[in-house]
Amino acid sequence: MSATIIDGKAYAAGLRGRVAGAVADLSRDGVVPGLAVVLAGSDPASQIYVRNKARQTVEVGMESFEHLLPATASEAEVLALVARLNADPAVDGILVQLPLPAQIDSQKVIEAIDPGKDVDGFHPINAGRLMTGVPGFVSCTPLGCLLLIRSVRPDLAGLDAVVIGRSNIVGKPMAQLLLGQSCTVTVAHSRTRDLEAVCRRADILVAAVGRPDMVRGDWIKPGAIVIDVGINRVPNPQAGEGKTRVVGDVAFAEAAAVAGAITPVPGGVGPMTIACLLRNTLQAACQRRGLPMPALDAA
Numbered sequence: 001m002s003a004t005i006i007d008g009k010a011y012a013a014g015l016r017g018r019v020a021g022a023v024a025d026l027s028r029d030g031v032v033p034g035l036a037v038v039l040a041g042s043d044p045a046s047q048i049y050v051r052n053k054a055r056q057t058v059e060v061g062m063e064s065f066e067h068l069l070p071a072t073a074s075e076a077e078v079l080a081l082v083a084r085l086n087a088d089p090a091v092d093g094i095l096v097q098l099p100l101p102a103q104i105d106s107q108k109v110i111e112a113i114d115p116g117k118d119v120d121g122f123h124p125i126n127a128g129r130l131m132t133g134v135p136g137f138v139s140c141t142p143l144g145c146l147l148l149i150r151s152v153r154p155d156l157a158g159l160d161a162v163v164i165g166r167s168n169i170v171g172k173p174m175a176q177l178l179l180g181q182s183c184t185v186t187v188a189h190s191r192t193r194d195l196e197a198v199c200r201r202a203d204i205l206v207a208a209v210g211r212p213d214m215v216r217g218d219w220i221k222p223g224a225i226v227i228d229v230g231i232n233r234v235p236n237p238q239a240g241e242g243k244t245r246v247v248g249d250v251a252f253a254e255a256a257a258v259a260g261a262i263t264p265v266p267g268g269v270g271p272m273t274i275a276c277l278l279r280n281t282l283q284a285a286c287q288r289r290g291l292p293m294p295a296l297d298a299a
């Protein structure tokens with residue numbers, strides 16, 4: 001068997017196109033959604049992420065507001081900025097890039113964001129809404145994973161889903177989303193016993209760990225949908241000394257020989273995260289003005 005490769009890059013491009021169409025419709029009524037991003041410090045990965053996000057925000061016709069603070073910024077400065085963005089009518093969505101410098105309490109900053117502008121879905125109000133099945137903002141990466149899963153299998157009811165990883169950003173919201181689709185969900189983590197056996201039960205397997213090629217081909221149930229969230233940089237001596245390449249948490253070739261469908265790394269889940277952030281910003285802009293959210297998510 002050879003798995004269907006789920007093309008997250010193409011799906012994300014399509015979703016961004018649908019967001020851009022909806023933004024163009026809104027602009028005819030004088031509404032331009034705005035997304036503010038706060039970055040403190042000069043972490044190179046965060047800088048690349050923020051730059052890509054700003055470019056894609058503008059490409060779909062939204063306004064992008066970048067707030068770059070030094071690594072020495074105090075917690076009070078970040079909280080004051082968040083308060084200003086909460087009050088700014090041009091700002092529909094606020095994203096504070098994590099991790100924040102050590103002197104700043106990230107949870108305090110997350111909880112200071114207006115839940116109606118919390119397009120990352122990290123505020124406890126939005127996490128609670130997801131848990132209780134009430135509409136709210138859903139974290140972008142797990143939302144992107146769900147869209148990709150449903151692009152190959154729209155009805156997930158009754159399937160066994162295993163999520164490896166229990167972070168607030170990926171693992172826990174992913175589990176809630178799959179529960180919301182009536183899957184039977186297991187959350188595995190670093191203390192799980194016999195992880196291989198747990199994974200072999202999965203009709204849907206989501207790996208969000210951060211360990212290169214951890215999930216092997218013989219952990220996969222034949223025909224399963226495998227979603228690889230991991231982004232791991234490993235040495236790539238073939239490309240030259242000191243060169244690296246990005247791999248996921250799943251040993252791709254082995255797993256693709258057994259799975260029914262699988263996301264590659266790169267080009268799978270990665271591109272979905274920013275596309276879903278733009279989707280959430282559109283949702284925030286509509287919600288704040290009492291407008292209905294345009295239907296976007298159909299493949």
Ligand code: NAD
Nearest residue numbers: 141165166167170189190208209210229230231269270273
């Ligand atoms: P995290 O470090 O917060 O969580 C990792 C989880 O993996 C933990 O819950 C831990 O219990 C579990 N774990 C660790 N070792 C394990 C083991 N040996 N067996 C089973 N479980 C184990 O990480 P995160 O923020 O959830 O991110 C996970 C991965 O996803 C990372 O590689 C990260 O770079 C990637 N990621 C990708 C995107 C994207 O846009 N594609 C977004 C966020 C995170």
